[in-house]
Structure formats: structure tokens, C-alpha cells
Amino acid sequence: MSERDAERSVSQTVRAQLALRDMILSGRLRPGERISELQAVDITGVSRTPVRLALVRLEDEGLLQAIPSGGFMVKAFTERDILDSIELRGTLEGLAARFAAERGVNARSLEPLKECLGDIDQLVRQDPISVEAFSAYVTMNARFHALLNELSASAPLIREIDRVSALPFASPSAFVMAQSALPEAHQILLIGQDHHRIVVDAIENREGARAEAVMREHSRLAARNLRLAIRNRTHLELMPALALLKSSAE
Amino acid sequence: MSERDAERSVSQTVRAQLALRDMILSGRLRPGERISELQAVDITGVSRTPVRLALVRLEDEGLLQAIPSGGFMVKAFTERDILDSIELRGTLEGLAARFAAERGVNARSLEPLKECLGDIDQLVRQDPISVEAFSAYVTMNARFHALLNELSASAPLIREIDRVSALPFASPSAFVMAQSALPEAHQILLIGQDHHRIVVDAIENREGARAEAVMREHSRLAARNLRLAIRNRTHLELMPALALLKSSAE
DNA sequence: TGGGTGCAAGATGTATACAGTAGACGCGAT
């Protein structure tokens, strides 16, 4: 399918949503700035109706904030908001891991997870790790987390995790690329992979508390990465989500 | 302000949303049933544009489910979904309590919470408890939980708690009224109030783990109520949310 | 009789016209 066909196949609403999200995350629309519907029409090239739907969707995605008198503005986040969102994700993923462990999962469901574990092993075995490997890690890591969440077999929980992870700075892989520029990079990746291994082991042995605790701690690696990267001012361009930071030290 | 004025002052979108939500929760629209936009126009009396927005909002509220080929259907929930949602709320409220405890709150912020505690005390002191007192309890309980969540001072967390609690069967007071018909009613209320007291104490003493644990356990009272009420088949009409139950034993 | 194809009806997706309202700017009066 050609790119043009693909563009035609998605609805105007989705197209508008993607375009606006891109504008926001790239920082071309600054936090606090009001987005008028007509302005959004100019940006996206679609009419007001789908633009309106896209704005509503971006609002509950958390990127926009409704103005009481009508309309929307770009939401601003504090560093605390970001750290809290990461802790929030960790808590939810911890709950998912606990559910999986306590309720038990059959051996076959664990197979793809272990396979994924092996794939990541191969990546982190390199020293130093290439940028391509980092990029591959982001993909595999996302897959691992998705598989893990599914093991909870809890639709309401998965829904909330997906929602929280949709925030650009709260996803499991948000700051992995930024981390690639840090001297501690390799070590952090090895620790993260150890967490992965432990949580699978805990689930297999039906150790709910252990599974929960390690997933919580796992999310704090992302918090650590964020703090390191901000303090070192290294490669802030690898973390586009930071465009949403209020009073940013950018 | 007259009722008619009030009706005029809210937008058509909100009015449509309220009308449709009412139809869903009252069971007049059955789980799995498709809601066409034109049908919704007939029900609400507003045009398709605001109806569409209302449907989108109800979707991310969790009451509707998008159909891949377009349109929406009423979402169906299993008993497990409901129990998981309650556990989910408890986990989030636990996190809020832990944040409050670990980060510390000044004495003045605790005052309204303690006041609320006292008000609930007066209610549960009655024996037996009148239906009016149960109704008042629902209000005070909601206030207590709201104040507690605010103590976390975490906007992202409060946002998620509000979202989860918006599900009609996951809110802190969802099954309190049903409980009013149970013989264990008074005892359960006293235990719940004890939890309230403990979490305030834990926050005051900066005992994060204790605050978190008690709020988790607190939510399980709701789960217990639900199970009791369903098994006893008592006053299912007091739990309109159960209209959403899949293959319900209604 | 069963399966496939085509048509029709009704649904959603989209665009646009119109109405109502909030906010800003300027002008006048005190």
C-alpha cells in the first residue's frame, strides 16, 4: 500500500489528532497556549468537525486542557507531575504483575515473554551498545511491558495502564534514548533487564508481593534516567516530551 | 434559578451526555446493544453534532465501546471487571495516601478531613441507622475520599482516581446503599470509618506504608459489599450500575 | 438448496452555514 493510500485510509479525525499531537510534542505549540479551532483547521487542513473531535480526544489523552469558557489550551506539566506519572505507571504495572502472579498463568502464556527476555539479552550483551541497539531495545521493551500487562487478564487495568503510558513522558521507554548518551547507560539497561527477569520469575512462582514490588522499582529507573538527563543537560533533544515542561530549564 | 433555566444554561452536549448515561445506567439500553447516532438524537432531542461529542465522552468514560467499523455499543462488564476496578481504585487511593504521608501535610490541611471524620462519627453512632443517615453517609464518604485524594497534591494521580471512580460501580460509595439492607450493615460502616481514622493517623505520623495498606484494604469493603449483596439478592435495585453486568444473574 | 453477488437502506464521516456569546478594544464621562 502506498503512503498516499495509507493517508487516505485513515479518517480525517485521526489525521488531525496525529498532526496536532505532533505539533504539541515538538514544542511548536507552547504550554499554556490556546489552540483555536480555526487555527487547528489551518494546521491540519481538515474541517472543524473532525478537528473538534481530535481536540476532545487530545484532551482526555491529557495533552490539552479545556478552558471553562470554551476551547482548549496546551497543558503544562511540572517535573513533579512527570515523576508522579512515572510512579503511577509503576504502581499500575505492579498491580498487573501481582494479579498475574496471584491468579497464576499457564506455562504457555509465559513463553512469548521469555522469548522477549532472550531477545533483550542479546541486545544488552553488546558493550558498548550501538544507537541501533538502543532503538531496538525501545521496541522490545515496549513489547515486554505489553505482554506483561496482558498477563493480568484484567481489561479495566490494561485500559488504565495504556492510558497512563500514552503520556509521552510516562511510557516505559520514554527516556531510554536519552539514556543512550549517559555513561551509566549500559549499567542501567542491565539492571532494568534484571528487573524483567525477576518479575517473570516471581509470576512463575506465584509470588505476588515480589512481582508487584519489583515492577514498582522498575519504573523508578525511568525516574532516575529523567533526573540524570536533566541534570547533565545531555541530549534534551532526545526527549521531545520535555517541551511540555512548565518553566523548563531547557 | 428555575429548573428550566438550569436546563438552558448547560450545553446540548452535556445534556445529551447526561441523558444517554441515564439511559445506560438504568438498563434501558442493554449491554452489547448498538447505539446509533440517530437513535441518540431521538432520545436526547439534540442534533447529531453534540450527540456525537457526548458519545465520544461516554466512550472514554468507559460506558461505551467503539465498534471498529464505526459507531458505539454499550459496554458489558463481568463481575471480575467490577472487582478489578474496585481493587484498582483502592490501589490508586493507596498511592495518594502514601504520597500525602511521605511528603507530609501541614496541620491546617488535615482540619477539614478531621471535621469530616467527626461528621461521619455522628452518623454511624445511630443504631440502627436510618435510610436518611445512609444517604448522608454516601455524601460525607465521597467528601472524605475527595479531601484525602487532594492531600496527595498530585494532579496526574487525582485525575486518574477521578476517572476510575467515574465508573458507576467503582466509586467509593457505589454499594453503600445496597449495604443498607444487609444485617452486617452497621458493622461494615464502623469498620470503614475505622479505616478512615487510621489513614488520617498514618498520614499525620508520616507512615506511608501504613496509609497505603489501609486504603487498599478499605476499598475491599466495597468488594465485600458487592459480593454479599449479589449473593443475598437483596435490593439489587439499589445498585443500578449492575445493569451493565454481562450475563447477569439479575 | 446453498452460496454468492448486487442493490438498497441506513449508518457514520465530513463540511459548512448560522447563531449566540465572551472578550478585547476604544471612546467618553467623571
Place this chain on the structure above:
DNA sequence: ATCGCGTCTACTGTATACATCTTGCACCCA
């Protein structure tokens, strides 16, 4: 000079007309 009022502009909220797509039913052919 400052405060208040009025007007004007531009935005959002709403309704509706049009286009496209899905789906269900009927008919025809094998």
C-alpha cells in the same frame, strides 16, 4: 487619568446537508 460602558470581532456551540461506507436482504445462479 482612570474607570465604566458599549460596540465589535472572533471564537465556540449547534444544526444540517452531503458523501462515503457498511451491512443486510433478496434474488439469481450453480
